[in-house]
Amino acid sequence: MAKITNLEDLRKIRQKMQPETISGHTGKDAAKLIRIKVAMATCSIASGSRETLNYIVDELDKRNLEATVTQTGCMGYCYAEPTIEVTLPDREPVLFGYVDVKKADEIIEKYVKGGMLVDGIIPVNYKRIDE
Amino acid sequence: MTDFKIHLLVCGGTNCRSSRSSILAEQLRAEIKNQGLDDYAQVVTTGCFGYCENGPVIKVIPDNTIYTQVRPEDAEEIVTNHIVKGRKVNRLLYKDPRTDKIIVDAREMETYKKQIRIALRNCGVIDPESIDEYIAKDGYTALGKVLTTMSPEEVIQIIKRSGLRGRGGAGFLTGLKWELTRQTPGKEKYVVCNADEGDPGAFMDRSILEGDPHSIIEAMAINGYCTGASQGLVYIRAEYPLAIDRLRKAIHQAQEYGMLGADIFSTGFDFDISLRFGAGAFVCGEETALIHSMEGGRGEPTMKPPFPSVKGFLGKPTNVNNVETFANVPAIINKGTEWFRSIGTEKSKGTKVFALAGKVNNVGLIEVPMGITLREVIFEIGGGIKNDKKFKGVQIGGPSGGCLTEKHLDVPIDYESLVDAGAMMGSGGMIIMDEDDCMVDVAKFFLDFTVDESCGKCTPCRIGNKRLHELLINITKGNGKEEDIERLINLGNVIKDTSLCMLGQSAPNPVLSILENFIEEYEAHIRDKKCPAGVCKDLMKYEIVAENCVGCTACARACPVGAITGERKEVHYIDQSLCIKCGACMDRCKFNAVIIN
Numbered sequence: 001m002a003k004i005t006n007l008e009d010l011r012k013i014r015q016k017m018q019p020e021t022i023s024g025h026t027g028k029d030a031a032k033l034i035r036i037k038v039a040m041a042t043c044s045i046a047s048g049s050r051e052t053l054n055y056i057v058d059e060l061d062k063r064n065l066e067a068t069v070t071q072t073g074c075m076g077y078c079y080a081e082p083t084i085e086v087t088l089p090d091r092e093p094v095l096f097g098y099v100d101v102k103k104a105d106e107i108i109e110k111y112v113k114g115g116m117l118v119d120g121i122i123p124v125n126y127k128r129i130d131e
Numbered sequence: 132m133t134d135f136k137i138h139l140l141v142c143g144g145t146n147c148r149s150s151r152s153s154i155l156a157e158q159l160r161a162e163i164k165n166q167g168l169d170d171y172a173q174v175v176t177t178g179c180f181g182y183c184e185n186g187p188v189i190k191v192i193p194d195n196t197i198y199t200q201v202r203p204e205d206a207e208e209i210v211t212n213h214i215v216k217g218r219k220v221n222r223l224l225y226k227d228p229r230t231d232k233i234i235v236d237a238r239e240m241e242t243y244k245k246q247i248r249i250a251l252r253n254c255g256v257i258d259p260e261s262i263d264e265y266i267a268k269d270g271y272t273a274l275g276k277v278l279t280t281m282s283p284e285e286v287i288q289i290i291k292r293s294g295l296r297g298r299g300g301a302g303f304l305t306g307l308k309w310e311l312t313r314q315t316p317g318k319e320k321y322v323v324c325n326a327d328e329g330d331p332g333a334f335m336d337r338s339i340l341e342g343d344p345h346s347i348i349e350a351m352a353i354n355g356y357c358t359g360a361s362q363g364l365v366y367i368r369a370e371y372p373l374a375i376d377r378l379r380k381a382i383h384q385a386q387e388y389g390m391l392g393a394d395i396f397s398t399g400f401d402f403d404i405s406l407r408f409g410a411g412a413f414v415c416g417e418e419t420a421l422i423h424s425m426e427g428g429r430g431e432p433t434m435k436p437p438f439p440s441v442k443g444f445l446g447k448p449t450n451v452n453n454v455e456t457f458a459n460v461p462a463i464i465n466k467g468t469e470w471f472r473s474i475g476t477e478k479s480k481g482t483k484v485f486a487l488a489g490k491v492n493n494v495g496l497i498e499v500p501m502g503i504t505l506r507e508v509i510f511e512i513g514g515g516i517k518n519d520k521k522f523k524g525v526q527i528g529g530p531s532g533g534c535l536t537e538k539h540l541d542v543p544i545d546y547e548s549l550v551d552a553g554a555m556m557g558s559g560g561m562i563i564m565d566e567d568d569c570m571v572d573v574a575k576f577f578l579d580f581t582v583d584e585s586c587g588k589c590t591p592c593r594i595g596n597k598r599l600h601e602l603l604i605n606i607t608k609g610n611g612k613e614e615d616i617e618r619l620i621n622l623g624n625v626i627k628d629t630s631l632c633m634l635g636q637s638a639p640n641p642v643l644s645i646l647e648n649f650i651e652e653y654e655a656h657i658r659d660k661k662c663p664a665g666v667c668k669d670l671m672k673y674e675i676v677a678e679n680c681v682g683c684t685a686c687a688r689a690c691p692v693g694a695i696t697g698e699r700k701e702v703h704y705i706d707q708s709l710c711i712k713c714g715a716c717m718d719r720c721k722f723n724a725v726i727i728n
Contacts, residue, residue, distance in 0.1 A: 003389030005397045007275045010266060017267035039255055041341045042373045043334065073342015075255030076496040080178055085255075092192075097178050117138050117175040123190070125181035125512065126246030126498065129462060130268065 034067035034112060037085040041074035048100060049082035055101045056084070059108055067112065077122055086111060095122040137172040137214055140190040144179030145492040146515050151203055152176075152187035158206035163214070172214050179493055179514045181245060185225065195237035198223040245512050247474060248498045249482050250298075250458035254342030259377050262384040265345040271390050273464035274349045278398045283313060283357045290357075290460065293468040294480030299325060299416070299453030300528065300557045301633075302479070302546040308450060312358040312440040315448040320360035322351050323444065323451040325421060326367040326374070329413040330529030331580060332488040333560035336454035338496050339484075340367070340374035343458065344381035348391065348404060350457035353464065355402040358450050363404035366421050368411045378406065413530075413584035416558075417632050418443075418451040420586065431588045432632035453558070455484055475501035479545035483556065489525075489563035490517045499544070506540040509563055520565040524648065528557025530577040530584075531637030533644035534570070553644045555637075569666035570649040571656050574642045575603040581638040592635030595626040599639060608669040611657035619646060665727055668712045672728045677702045679724035686716035686725060 004010055038044075038053045057069050075083045080097025086107065087093040096107055097120050110116040141147075141156040159174045180188045185199035189209070196219055198209065205223060212218045225234045225243075234240055248254075257264040265271070277286050291306025312320065324347055328336040340347065351363040367375055382404055385391040393401045407425045414420045415430040422444050424430040443449025459481060463471045475481050479501035485508065487495055492514035499508060505525060509515070516522050524534045533554030535542065542552045549556050564573060578600045587593045599622055605611050623639030630636045646653060655661050662670040675686070675695075682700040694710045697703030703724075705716070717725040 003387075004271070005389065007272070007279060007396075010271055010275055013263055013266045014269075017263055037255075037258075041338055042371070045373070070258045071260070072257060073254040073259050074251075074338040074496055076251065076338075076498075077178070077493070078495040079493050083255075116135065117140075117173060119143070119176045120178070121140060121175060122178040123140070123142075123180040125179070125244060126248050127244050129247065129249055129252055129466065 032089050034065070034089065035087040036067055036069045036112075037072045038069065039073065039075045039081065039083045040071035043078055044074065044081050044083065047081035051101060052082045052084065052099050052104050055104050056108065059105065060112075063108065063113075065108070065112060076126075080120075080122055083122065088112070088115060091115075095124060096120050097122045135171065135173040137194075138192045139172060139174045139209075140177045140192065141174060142178075142180050142186060142188040143176035144183065144186070144514050145517075146179070146183040147186035147188060149519065150187050152201075154203045155187055155189075155201055155206060158203045159210065162206045162210040166210060166215065168210070168214060172210075181512055181514075182225075182240075182243070183511050183514055190237060197225055197234065197237045197240050199225045245503060245507055246498055247482055247500055249462050249471075249474075250339060250455050250484050251342070251496070251498045252462060253346065254338055254496075257343070259342050259344055260380050262345060262381065262388060262390075265343070269465055270345050270461075271349055271388075273461035274352050274390065275396050277353050277356060277464060278396045278400055283359070286353065286357050286464070287313065289468055290463065293463045293471040294475075294478075295456065295459055295463060295471070296479065296546065297453060298455035298459070298483065298558070300531070300555065302556055305452065305456055308440060308452070309354060309357050311438070312360075312448050312450040315441050317359075317448045319362075319445075319447045320358055321444045321447055321449040322354045322358065322360045322363040323418075323421070323425070323439075323449055324351055324363070324365040324367075324457055325416065325418065325451055325453045326365055326371075327409050327416040327421060328368070328371075328454075328558065329411070329416050329584070330531075330558055330560040331577075332562050333486045333529060333558055335484040335486055335496065335559045337371050337374050339454050339458050340371070341377055344374075344378045345385065346458050346461055347378075347454060348381055348385050350460035351404060352391065352395065352402045353460055354450055354452065354457070356400055358448070360448075360450065361401045361403070363402065364407050364425060364444070365404060366407045366409055366415070366425055369408040370411050375406065375408070382406075412586070413580070414586045414632070414634050417634060420632065421451065422449065429586070431586045432634070434631065455559070476543060476545045478547055483544065483559060485559045485561045487513050487561050487563070489561075490520065490565040490568070491515065491563045492517055501545045502543045504541050504543055505535065508544070508561070509540070513563065516563070516565050520567065522563070523566050523568060524564045524570065524573075524645075526554075526562040526564070526573070526577070526641065527560070528555040528640075529560040530580045531555065531633065531640055532557045532560075533640050534564075534573070534648060535644075536648045553647065555640075567664055567666070569607075569662050569664040570645045570652045571603065571607055571662075572664075572666045574645045575600070575607060577641040578603060578638065581634065585634065585638070589629075589631040589635060591626045591629040592631070592638065595622060595630075596635070596638050598622060599626065599642060603642070606653065606656045607662070607667040609656070609660045609667075611653075613657060615657060616646065616650070616653055619643075671712060672707060673705055673710060673712060673714070673716060674726055674728050675703050675705055676724050676726055679722045681722055681724075683721070685719045685721070689715040689719040691715060 082099045084099045189198040295305045296302040412430045415424045417432045420430045420432040439449040484498045524536045585592045623643045680702045687695040694706045
């Protein structure tokens with residue numbers, strides 16, 4: 001990894017990562033990808049998010065769906081763990097709560113494949129500072 | 132893709148459900164079917180929107196309409212007008228109570244959201260193990276800006292002017308602390324991040340470290356530049372393995388990118404960070420005890436002054452800040468003091484992260500602007516009390532804080548108001564209690580914790596709290612005496628006045644504040660030998676009501692200690708000397724013959 005020595009280097013990395021921050025797929029047509037984030041803080045893992053994450057990765061593969069799956073930190077909705085965020089191309093990100101293996105299956109079948117929303121959406125209840 | 136043109140999101144949060152949102156969802160589905168729109172519109176239930184006072188709430192996408200206080204009877208009108216004719220139902224749109232302005236686009240509802248995320252800005256957004264994702268969210272820009280364009284004094288002035296105060300509890304002005312450390316002469320100085328989070332039920336710092344470790348690294352480096360330190364230390368409890376793991380990875384990535392190490396941003400500034408592990412002692416969150424623990428000594432506090440900013444780690448000037456305090460720093464540098472000062476109250480700027488726990492519907496990690504009321508936090512963000520029970524109290528500030536009640540619900544959350552109300556900001560644990568909680572038992576629980584965690588160095592804390600604890604045990608066992616209340620107050624105040632560190636000085640707080648707000652519960656335990664909430668086992672008795680007992684023997688078979696006797700088809704009897712009050716008989720009885728007295 002090359003060292004960052006000035007603000008310009010920092011800007012280059014930022015540019016490379018924009019418009020979407022996605023791991024491992026920076027070279028591809030980022031906007032067309034389906035992106036799934038799984039909350040993986042200690043509390044999420046305790047409520048089973050690792051099983052959910054593994055299941056989603058395996059099932060996407062089995063069902064021939066191309067999507068990037070990444071982990072992230074606590075989303076703050078402890079009452080609804082495990083939580084995941086799914087972003088379909090050209091759509092706003094949607095957050096789902098109580099995503100066990102069964103729910104993950106429903107989300108993949110209906111939302112990821114068909115764009116059909118399923119019960120258990122969590123509305124984002126906070127303001128972001130970068131918007 | 133099934134291409135629904137319209138989605139109706141119906142809030143299925145507990146509050147909205149109790150105002151019939153599930154019937155509303157059914158009505159909407161039926162109406163959509165009725166009008167033959169099955170392939171066109173879809174109804175989905177969601178979690179809480181956080182507008183509970185205006186529930187039930189519906190959001191229509193894609194046109195971003197929010198309807199509030201919708202009744203099942205309104206379903207037909209919404210479907211006919213909004214979905215079929217494309218006309219919004221004006222009377223159900225949200226109306227700003229202050230300006231009477233009707234909100235047509237849900238995006239405008241943004242301003243009505245109760246939470247703002249500054250410290251948690253990247254938590255749940257980026258991959259914490261990817262430095263690139265952090266950089267994509269303006270990460271390390273603040274460090275770059277500070278090192279290449281500003282003097283340390285300028286940065287300290289920014290932090291000072293922003294009004295940022297320590298988020299670990301006491302609320303000392305962060306910029307001033309930085310300045311004090313800078314002004315102390317010395318070649319060798321240290322920056323310490325206090326990640327020894329110990330309050331029961333609190334997990335703010337862990338979440339930040341697990342979700343956004345680079346923000347802490349960046350802030351510590353900025354602090355090093357300001358104070359003249361080239362070495363940073365994170366004191367973190369070994370009980371946080373995932374946070375440690377992510378922090379380690381983040382430090383390694385930062386070193387590879389040259390964000391830590393020698394000559395950062397080619398400015399000649401050197402800074403590096405290493406980790407120190409704590410064994411999980413509560414007192415080590417106190418900065419002097421923390422420093423002793425890092426030096427390899429016993430985790431015991433010493434008198435202040437000298438403050439760590441003068442004489443800290445290895446006797447050198449040391450700046451100790453809490454995780455959440457650090458997490459605010461890069462955002463302040465990037466977005467400016469004016470922006471930060473615009474959030475919060477006159478004396479408490481910015482936001483505070485709280486871990487909402489206990490008997491609320493939406494248990495979670497929240498970040499709210501200072502000055503928000505407890506009512507908004509508990510009943511709107513928290514979604515109210517579980518199972519429609521009655522709110523009783525909220526413990527703020529962990530075992531060192533105080534218990535606030537219904538009459539405090541409109542107290543604004545800021546450093547001064549909370550102290551005036553008899554609690555304190557603390558690190559951000561918020562435990563909500565309902566009518567089923569016995570307050571004497573709650574006081575005992577917190578004291579139990581501090582007695583356990585007392586380091587034993589000073590007498591008032593070591594012995595005083597132990598005696599205080601014994602008094603409470605006696606009361607909950609039904610052996611309390613009338614004069615015990617006065618004893619609790621006297622002893623509590625002596626401990627507060629004479630203990631060496633904040634642990635002892637604040638340990639009696641829950642006992643005293645509960646005494647002040649729930650004196651009648653103490654009295655019930657002492658005078659009537661009764662626990663009104665039915666929690667204190669020694670004060671309750673399971674009894675069999677003769678009229679209801681049919682002699683089915685179910686209770687006798689369920690009793691694990693054989694305390695129940697009685698012949699088949701005859702009234703049974705519980706031997707109180709054997710009963711362990713497990714309640715198994717009550718669960719088993721189908722005739723409501725077992726009661727608690």
